[in-house]
Amino acid sequence: MYTTINNEGTLNNYAAEPKLYYAEYPSLEQQQRYMLQGAIAVLLVGFLLLTSFAVS
Numbered sequence: 001m002y003t004t005i006n007n008e009g010t011l012n013n014y015a016a017e018p019k020l021y022y023a024e025y026p027s028l029e030q031q032q033r034y035m036l037q038g039a040i041a042v043l044l045v046g047f048l049l050l051t052s053f054a055v056s
Contacts, residue, residue: 004012026034 003014006012
């Protein structure tokens with residue numbers, strides 16, 4: 001941990017910064033999985049909306 005002391009004796013503690021890295025582009029398999037999850041989410045939300053309209 002990195003610590004500094006100012007003129008009045010007050011301590012300033014700084015958290016350790018994590019090492020930065022760049023995200024990798026998703027593979028074709030991951031992209032297909034994301035599309036499937038999106039389609040399931042759209043169907044679920046659509047079903048919930050239709051159910052709420054039918055009940056009310």
